Amino acid sequence: DQQNIVAVAEFAKRILVSNPKEEKLETEKDRSRRSTDRSSQRDKNRNEEDGARIIDDRREKMHDRDKVSQDKPKSENKKIADAKQLIDMIPRTKEDLFSYDINWAIYEKHELHERMRPWISKKIIEFLGEEESTLVEYIVSCTKDHVHASKMLELLQSILDVEAEMFVLKMWRMLIFEIKKVEAGLSGRGKA
Numbered sequence: 001d002q003q004n005i006v007a008v009a010e011f012a013k014r015i016l017v018s019n020p021k022e023e024k025l026e027t028e029k030d031r032s033r034r035s036t037d038r039s040s041q042r043d044k045n046r047n048e049e050d051g052a053r054i055i056d057d058r059r060e061k062m063h064d065r066d067k068v069s070q071d072k073p074k075s076e077n078k079k080i081a082d083a084k085q086l087i088d089m090i091p092r093t094k095e096d097l098f099s100y101d102i103n104w105a106i107y108e109k110h111e112l113h114e115r116m117r118p119w120i121s122k123k124i125i126e127f128l129g130e131e132e133s134t135l136v137e138y139i140v141s142c143t144k145d146h147v148h149a150s151k152m153l154e155l156l157q158s159i160l161d162v163e164a165e166m167f168v169l170k171m172w173r174m175l176i177f178e179i180k181k182v183e184a185g186l187s188g189r190g191k192a
Helices: 002-017 020-071 074-089 094-099 104-109 113-128 133-144 149-183
Strands: none
Touching: 074 149, 094 149, 104 149, 113 133, 113 149, 133 149
């Protein structure tokens, strides 16, 4: 009972001594602080739930991916192994690439320039930092005209500067790979 009397006296003293406006301000601050605490707790709970959901989604996707790779027919795995073998057969040095005998008949018959176009576009964006559709079309037309690798390098030197050689070497490897894929029967798409 003594505690109640002390508490009431303390409360009465606060009311009499303090400015009502200050009291109101303190009450609003307390209310605001509690509201903020509740909303930050709500946000924290929401973030934890979202985080748990994302982790669950990732686990599910990884499980699905594992399941797909287990369900993949052996022929699909064989195709991947064959493609890796093909890549290993492609020359790596400038001399070997530039002297490689390109099978232009297969390139034309299967319209491989259409497979090269997205790759060329992507590489031009990497080298120049922006899409250059005119340049991409020019390079595709050069391959359709069976321009030799050394001539292609010469043509692109003024545009791509020091990057030209790296671009042509990578492009020639890709071109050879696409042709080898068709020759090996690994290419599902394309015209017969």
